[in-house]
Each structure stands twice: as C-alpha cells, then as structure tokens.
Amino acid sequence: MEDLRKDTSGQWIALSGLVISLIIIGLAVLANQAALAGYHSSNAALEFPKENIRELNQHTRDNAQTIKDMAFYMNSTTNETVPVAFEQLFDNYSTQMQKLYAVHGEVVDVSLVSINSTTGNYTMEDIDMVFVNITYDDGRTHYSAEPEIIEVME
Amino acid sequence: MKRLFADEEGVSILFEYILFSLICIGFFMIVSVNSDEIFMQTPNEVVMQNEMSDIGNMMSTMITDMYLILPANGQIDTKYDIPPKVGTETYIINADIAYTDQIIELVSSDSGKKVRVTIGGIATTMPINGTASSSSTNHMISYDSRR
Amino acid sequence: MAYILEMIDEKGQIAVDFLLGISLFLIALTFTVQFIPGMFISGSAGESSLDYTAYRTATVLVEDTGWWGNSTSSGTDWEEHPVSIMRIGLAVDDDPSSKLTNTPNLISRNKTLEMMNVDEKTFIEMMGLYNNVDDTPFSYGYNISFKQNGNVLMLNNTSIVRGQIIPNYQESTKITRIVLMEKGTIASFTGDNLTSELANTATINVTGPFEENITIRISDLNLTGSSPMFLNASLEGTTLTRASNYTMWKMDGWDKEPFNGSLSSGDIISFDFDKELFSTGTECRLDLEFINVSLPTPGPPFTKYNNESAPYYEPAYLVVEVWQ
C-alpha cells in the first residue's frame, strides 16, 4: 500500500507533465502556423514581376524616341535609309535587353513590327508611331503585348 | 464512542481520497471535454482565419498589381501557388461576386467558414470572374485584351 | 501493520491545504490555456490583412490614373466627372482614353484636389478600405496624406490629408510611397535667355491668374565683378517684399537651401511668387534686379513666363495608414 500511495502521487506528476507537454505542443503547432501567415500575400507582392514588366514596357517606349532620333542621325551620316537604320538600332537594343533580362532568368523579346508613317515618306514629321511586340516570361508569369503601339514625336 | 468521534484520522484519509479523486476527475473531465476545442478547433480556427485572409490578400494584391500593367493589346497570365489545405480543410476561392461587391470570397469546404477580402475598386472597370479550388494542382490568373 | 501505523500518523489538514493549492493551480492553468489561442487571433489575422489593404490603397493611388464612365463615354480624367467616378487614382495621364498608366509616381494636382472632395462613402468603397464580416461591412480607419519635409503638403491652400486622426493607442499599418507631386508651374531660364532692358535687371512678362504659386528658376548666370548678388524683385515698378510676396531658394541637387542674395558661379536659384500678385489677369512686368550680373539678351520683347512654363514636380511622400 505504501508503494501504491507513492505511485498515485507519481502518476499525478506524470499526468500534469502530460497536460503541460500537450499545451506546449499545441502552442508550438500554433506558433508554427502563425509563422506561415502573411507568407502568401507578401510573396505575391514580392514575386510578381510588376516592376520588371513595367520597366520593360516603359523603357521600350522611351527608347523608341531615342532610336528615332538616332536613326535620323545615322541617315544623315551614312547611306542607310531611316527604316533600315531604325531596325538595326532596335535589334541592337533588343539583343541587349534579352541578355540583361536573361541574367535574372527571365526571357524577354522586344521586336519591331512596323514603323507607321502618315504619308509613306520616312521623314521626321511623318513617322508618328511604331508598332512593337513585347513578350516577357519568367516561368510563372507570361506577358505579351502584341503589338504595343508607341507614339513617337518629332 | 467518544474516542471514535474525536479520532478524525480515519475520516481524513477517506476525505482526502474522495476530495482528491473528485478534483482530479473534475479537472480531467473539463480537460477532456474542452481539449478538442482548446487544442484543435481554436488553433485551427485561428490558423484558418489567418491563412484564408492571407490567401485572399494574395489574390487581391496580385490582381491589383496585374491590373496596373495590363497591356493595351495582348495578354498576361500568371501562375500562383496556394496551399491545398488551410488548417484541416480544403477551400474555394470565389471571385464571381467581385463585380457587384468588390470582394473576393474564400469559403472552406467543411465548416463553411467565409473570409472576404476587398479589391479596391478595380472590378468596376475590369470584369473579374472565376473560382478556384484549393485541391486542384494548377492555378492561374489570366487576362486577354481581345476577350 | 506498518500501514495502519502510518495511517494513524495522517493529518487531515495537510490534504485540505494541498487540495486548495492544487485547485487554485488548476483553475489558473485552465484559464491560461484557454486564453493563449485567443491572443493570436486578435493580432495576426487582422494585421496581415491591414498591411496589404494599405499596400493596395497606396499602389492604386500612386500608379493608377483612375477611371470614370457612364453609359456613353469613359476616360481617365475622372476629376472632370465627379458624378460617375469608377475608380480613384492620382497618377498623371497624358492620354485620357487609355487605362494604362505611363507615368507612375507622377501625381496630378487636379486629381489630388478632387480626391479631397469625393464623399466618404464612395471613397471607402473605391479604395476598398472596408472589411466584410458576416455580411456586415465595416470601414477601416484610415489616414492618407502627402508630406514634404515632414509637413503636410498644401495645394490651393488645402492641406492634402484625408481620413481620421491616427489613434495612438491602436496598432496601425503604414505604407510610404515616394512620388513626384505636381505643385503648380515652373519656368526655367539660363542667364543667356533672360531678357533685359536695364542693366543688371532681368525682365519677364507674366500673365495671371494662376492656381498655385509660380516658380522661376535661373541657372548659369553670367557673373561679372566681385560679390555678384540678387538685389530685389519688382512687379510693374513696385518693389516686392521678400517672404510675403515671394520666397527664394538655392537649389542643391535634391535639397533646397536658404538663399540670402549673394551669388557664386554654378548656382541654381529659384523664386516662388505668390499667385495673388497676378490675380488681375493682365500681363505684368516682373523685374529681377541683380548686381554684377550680365544679361546679354536685350529686350523688349521680353520673355513670357507663360510660354516657358511647365508643370512643376517636387518629390513628396504619400503616407497611407490603416487601422481597424
């Protein structure tokens, strides 16, 4: 009986140990799952390549203007016609962009579709728009603007 | 007889035993009755509420971000990952009510718990629709200007 | 027999004492265990949702142009059609028919001012600043403001701040965005293209009225002789008072520094003239008198401010705070 009595209190200690460990396990599970909270929404904000796509698009828009100016400069110094010079420069730009994006595991393509001229002549005033295809793919997000219409001013 | 009344020692051990047992039984009854709620349901509820609002916010943030870079002519689509279960339940993301209520709704399959997330005035200008079930493997949001 | 002897040793009080102790302990333990999960609910679920509500609100305001539409037409110039607003965004747009924003982070002055007039219910609905629990929508508390150098920005004598006062007893989430705010108009001149009739005096014709104070910025002045300086400004022959009629700065990259009049080479100086000076709506002659500065272009005719002016953008911060 003496042993039994000792055992009883021992069991109580064991039981309280069990209860407390249960609580701790519950809390650990909870804390663990609480750590996951906010993961998805931050991921959406951090991983979605909004800025990369926008920058690709914006930069191409800005560049169409620069390239137009350069194409006329080339036309005046070499024998290239404006459309040919434009295409050369645009290809050059496209290659550089492809390589710079490829470093980050993103496949981009920027290609010139056509140069729009109001009269059919390629003078500074007549070229008002260029049509460009822009695609972007990082394996999860695929973007394509076909065509992106870019206004180029004088 | 007097000695019997005066002597409390026998009572004490019995009394101790009964009280002790009562308290222990009482405690364990409370614990066993409530343990499911305390250790399973409440944390599950918390986790579900957290994760569902998290996933809802992910969808809403993604749609907002995507909206801001939509091409004038062309398409954009993006894959996303969501956990197959929140807590212990699967769930459905419902964007069909976005047009009228400006809201994305997540509904869990078993308990029917609903979490709603707002999408900031975008749905009035761009129709958003579709549902996604967490148990399917591939999820995608897509936009096409020609549709 | 040993057992019986031991029993005789027993004392009832010990057990009661012990029982009272253990009961107290157990009650406290039950309370604690039940209380802990509750702590997590209130904190994180609401917060993560608030973080992204603030994020989305700021993103839409800064990167979107907004949209209006009725049964016949639509466009991004919603500030002109406050009745049929469909979305509120503050980004400048050059093409009102396209939904795309080509100029994120450039904030339109008119849109910002119109934002201040949108009624509360529409605003909360448009920005998604509410939550919907069990089909009963309730609004979040919010505070949206534009700040510059720590102060709330003023446009058209209005402080650009919308929403409630931020409670300091409650946790709120805050998102800051860097933007370029349209603050009126600016004309930039170099020393060579400033016209002058009198020696050392640059003359600019300004035609009001203006909605905001006007800024004149001068760079590359040709300094001659020792200690060249700016003397004073006069409008139609009346000398203007510094500080009340105009303020002046020396620009150092992104910083504005105080300018006391003395010039050194390479300085870019900037004058802010009070819009009230030009409220008559007629062409006024504005003279800026310098000492030891040569202005090579003779006048009249004088340069016209209105021909040179462009929207003036200054860096500012958009601060969005949201709480339950």
Added chain:
Amino acid sequence: MNDKGQLHTLEGLGAAVLMTLTILTISQSTMIVTPQNELAIDVHLEQMSSDALTVMDRNPVDSAQYNLTECIACWDMNEADYPTDTAGNLDELDAGLRYLLPNALYNVDLAYIENDDLKVDKAIINGPAGKNAVVTRHFVTLTNSTVSEMGGGWNLGDNELKVVEVRLTTWKI
C-alpha cells in the same frame, strides 16, 4: 504523510498569480514581432527603393536635379572602392538616392553588355548588404550625345546605344 515538496495553498496561489501575470505581461506588451511583419517590411522596402528609382528616372528633364539617365551617363567608369571612395563620381545619383531613401543604405551596381559579355560594375558601395536586402532594377539607354553632354567615360560610337541596368540593393540600417 510526508508533505515536503507538495503544493500548498500559498504555493498554489503563487503559481496561479505567476501564470496570470506572465500572460498579462505578454499580451499587454505590443512588442510581439510576428514573422509576417518582417515580410511586410521587405515589401515596403522594395516598394520604396523601386519608387526611388522610378522618381529619379521620371524626373522631368528641366528640373534642377539630373535624372537617372543623366546621372549614369556622367560616370567615369571607375569602380567604387569601399570604404575610401564609396560613390566615385556619381555624386548626383548618390545625393538623389540618399535624399529619397533617408532610412536605408544602398549599393548600386551597373550591368551592361560589352563585346557580347555581361559586365557588372560596382558604382556605389555603402558597405556589405545587410540581411533582408532587396534588389530593384531600372534600365537606362545611353547614347554618345548624352554621354558627351554629361562628360562620362562610356566611350560610345555615334551609332551605338548602350542599355545599362541600374541595380539598386537596399537594406534597412
């Protein structure tokens, strides 16, 4: 019965008070930094640094500050050296970023294609990137006219254009 080491009323009371106090202290203190807050801080920082680049890029040409293209065009192509020469001759860029990102430190790398190979130069170094650093990128296109106007050392031909990726790594102090 040997009652040593057993819980008594006072000890039970003590234990109860201790537990309650612990819970109260924890719940009262607002300093519960949960992990998602850290992620939200990352999002915020990324947004800010991307804004800083956009604002520099979009800054109107006639403003008092140089825009991003002009800042990059003036670079003399000498890499920065930490800690003796943190910004090279990119003072304008450095001042702009410091003004727009007052509570953060940043490094700037410039990546571009030279002879079909990628070249990455360290333009501004403010120290080793801290933990939770975020990277944002913007592109500028340089031509000979912008470079010679700004007096940079890019050495471009008249018919050449060079796309430069401005890589901004930002972290909180």
